[in-house]
Amino acid sequence: MASLRILRNSTLRVSHFLRLNGVVAIPQVTANAVGCRGYKRWMRPYLMELYHRRLQAGPEKERHRSEWSNWNYDAEVYAFGQRLGENFNDDTLRTIFINPSYIEKEEVRRKELGVGDDIIPLNLQDNEQLAHEGKKIASRYVKAFLRFSFPYVFEEGISAVHDFLLTEDILAYTGSQIGIKDLILTAEFPVAQDTLASTFLAVIGGLAKDQGITRAERFVNHFILPHLVGKDISELWYIENPMGLLVSILQAKGLAEPEPRVIRQSASETIMSLYWVAVYSDKKMLGKAPGETAIIAEEMAARDCLKRIMKITDDRAPLLLGPNAEGLRLDYDKANRSIYDILLPQINQRALS
Incomplete structure (x- = not known):
């Protein structure tokens, strides 16, 4: 039973004080009674047991939605x-x-x-x-x-x-x-x-x-x-020989053959080597890319040139989707230029020569 401290002739007016025979009394609660209300010792081990049983049982078998009662x-x-x-x-x-x-x-x-x-x-x-x-x-x-x-x-x-x-x-x-x-x-x-x-x-x-x-x-x-x-x-469409395709495109346009050059390199004698290769034609840079070796960098630079020629670089305009695509006039019969349109004249020319 909590002890009472008697306040005689007190002028304090507190609504929750106890009044015994006209004397104001304040109950003092012991430390053991603080914070114990609502605490359940069994809750933690019970939940842990349920968790381990769920792991032992494994995932629930997939069921069709129609097996549930609220399905219509x-x-x-x-x-x-x-x-x-x-x-x-x-x-x-x-x-x-x-x-x-x-x-x-x-x-x-x-x-x-x-x-x-x-x-x-x-x-x-x-x-x-x-x-x-x-x-x-x-x-x-x-x-x-x-x-x-x-x-x-x-x-x-x-x-x-x-x-x-x-x-x-x-x-x-x-x-x-x-x-x-x-x-x-x-x-x-x-x-x-x-x-x-x-x-x-x-x-x-x-x-x-x-x-x-x-x-x-x-x-x-x-x-x-x-x-x-x-x-x-360019990742969705894998090109087997990017440099060969680039050569054919430049020849069809009447430009000089591509010339790859190493423009920068770093840590070339270590496993963290880095090479930057640029491709030039008629003293004009067509594209550049890095790589672990000069051969890899040359191939990536050729792919970068093709991306620039086809205008599919990362800074291109976004696609017209959703409301922006309303009213588009699409030509369903027109096809883009094929690679064979470039290669076939060159093959015929070599055959005749």
Whole structure:
């Protein structure tokens, strides 16, 4: 029991003081009682035990979203179109997410149950045709946009960047980020990469079917082309012999052959050697680059020259994406100049000589 210190004839007026027989008293709490309220000794070892049991059990098995009680497929399919801000037809939207393997699985299950199409027709259509149309639209628009954005890049480079943007990994990643993974009706689980990619292309095809090709191309500009942000075009298109290509380009322009020179070097006798090589033609520097050896620096300098010729250096203007791409006049039939357009005359000239 806490001791009391008696204050007689006190003039203090404190509301929480105890009054005993008209005498003001202040309770003094001992040190052992301070900070003990709410402290539970069992909490720390209990949480540690739960943590170690979770580690022993391993990661939880991946489950489909439909296994949870708060799953409503119809509401999720409708919400998908609303999230994208696109007005899909209800039948088209459902067809987008039906993989051919799901129909095959349902047909096998119906045979096992003895339910034929004459009794209850299946009435399901897969997304294969929509995916085919979506791939054509995406490929056509991507190539036209790249030619418009990089008019000095050779057609081989345009094709390399186009193939990068339409790879299975890029399409599957983009599709999973917009929420199609949980909506796909397919036989396998987890959903395979090729299924994600084909379903994403089916979204493009379904959008073109309901809203028109212009709207589908706008979708491609918003979701596929942004993967080029921060990418070096010259790294997506690997050139086997950059110096040989540079020689052919300069000859086609009537310029002198390139002349590489070491302009700076540091610590050449150590493992931390550094060389700077510049490439000149007609006493004009075309490009420069560093390297661990003079040979590596020469190759990198040749690549830098090609980047400057094709105008894909790091200080180029940003791509026209999103609202900035509205109203672009793209030529879908015009192709950039090919490397063979440069090499073929030189090959014929050597053959005749």
